[in-house]
Amino acid sequence: MEHISVLREEVLRALDPKPNEDFIDCTVNGGGHAKAILEKTAPSGRLLGIDWNQRVIENCKLKIDNFTERTVLICDNFAHLEKIAKKEGFGSVDGILFDLGISSWHLERSGKGFSFLRDEPLDMRYGAEYQISNLKTQNFLTAEKIINKWSEKEIEKNLREYGQEKFSKTIARKIVQAREIKPIATTFQLVDIIKQAIPTRYQHQRIHFATRTFQAIRIAVNDELNNLKTALPQAVNILKTQGRLVVISFHSLEDGIVKNFLRDSVKNGFLKPLNAKPMLASKAELMANKRARSAKLRAAIKI
Ligand SMILES: C[S@@+](CC[C@H](N)C(=O)[O-])C[C@H]1O[C@@H](n2cnc3c(N)ncnc32)[C@H](O)[C@@H]1O
Numbered sequence: 001m002e003h004i005s006v007l008r009e010e011v012l013r014a015l016d017p018k019p020n021e022d023f024i025d026c027t028v029n030g031g032g033h034a035k036a037i038l039e040k041t042a043p044s045g046r047l048l049g050i051d052w053n054q055r056v057i058e059n060c061k062l063k064i065d066n067f068t069e070r071t072v073l074i075c076d077n078f079a080h081l082e083k084i085a086k087k088e089g090f091g092s093v094d095g096i097l098f099d100l101g102i103s104s105w106h107l108e109r110s111g112k113g114f115s116f117l118r119d120e121p122l123d124m125r126y127g128a129e130y131q132i133s134n135l136k137t138q139n140f141l142t143a144e145k146i147i148n149k150w151s152e153k154e155i156e157k158n159l160r161e162y163g164q165e166k167f168s169k170t171i172a173r174k175i176v177q178a179r180e181i182k183p184i185a186t187t188f189q190l191v192d193i194i195k196q197a198i199p200t201r202y203q204h205q206r207i208h209f210a211t212r213t214f215q216a217i218r219i220a221v222n223d224e225l226n227n228l229k230t231a232l233p234q235a236v237n238i239l240k241t242q243g244r245l246v247v248i249s250f251h252s253l254e255d256g257i258v259k260n261f262l263r264d265s266v267k268n269g270f271l272k273p274l275n276a277k278p279m280l281a282s283k284a285e286l287m288a289n290k291r292a293r294s295a296k297l298r299a300a301i302k303i
Pocket of ligand 1: 053227
């Protein structure tokens with residue numbers, strides 16, 4: 001299934017792109033938001049699109065081929081935002097977008113074990129074979145390593161803190177017991193173990209019983225919360241005065257980081273909030289795109 005960009009209209013309203021302005025999309029993926037921005041910034045506004053996945057970048061190149069001469073696509077971790085932006089001539093821009101997390105492509109086509117509905121090797125790295133601009137920071141941690149090498153205590157803490165999983169203790173114990181018999185190599189092996197750890201009445205809730213565990217492992221593998229914490233102040237540094245920062249988050253851990261960062265930056269006089277409350281998806285969007293149900297958009301202007 002094609003990835004549907006969430007909160008597309010809200011992103012445009014918040015970023016307010018005008019002709020000839022320059023933007024950075026830190027999570028460009030299929031280029032849905034990027035294209036919408038480029039349409040508004042004609043004839044000569046430029047866009048720097050970053051994504052941690054090389055295959056995603058290659059797909060994006062094909063999708064935004066109408067805008068090639070105004071677009072620069074870079075495969076890297078947005079934790080290196082300021083360095084990338086300066087190197088590519090985007091050291092002072094009108095707006096920056098983060099649309100965090102995974103896309104439908106990662107779940108359905110990456111083959112990296114992001115989805116508990118597909119039997120794939122436990123990898124979950126957004127980027128691994130790539131990291132072109134900074135080879136030293138290659139990500140060697142995989143979901144398979146966490147599941148097979150981390151101690152029961154470390155796994156339990158990960159599931160509790162990053163997954164807010166109330167059965168973290170039992171799941172961690174079952175994982176350690178199972179790997180003593182044979183290594184846990186695939187997503188379906190892991191799903192079976194989680195199922196054994198969760199009381200039957202919790203196995204048929206609205207949210208699949210493996211969701212929280214998969215989220216927790218994915219966050220740890222990609223160091224997602226630290227990447228975000230590192231990138232946000234860099235974004236403010238490279239925004240022009242009156243430039244706009246827009247962040248879409250999908251769970252409370254991410255949203256908490258964004259909310260605190262904006263609150264502190266407002267208190268310290270760097271930013272002005274664009275909305276008192278986060279923007280959420282409309283009813284119509286929720287009907288068309290399930291992923292939008294947990295999306296929260298926060299935005300601010302540099303002063
Ligand atoms: C939800 S998708 C973005 C969808 C995009 N806005 C669109 O309209 O198609 C998030 C993307 O962010 C990328 N990503 C996640 N963490 C990243 C990081 N630290 N640095 C760069 N890209 C990252 C993922 O590879 C994924 O492609």
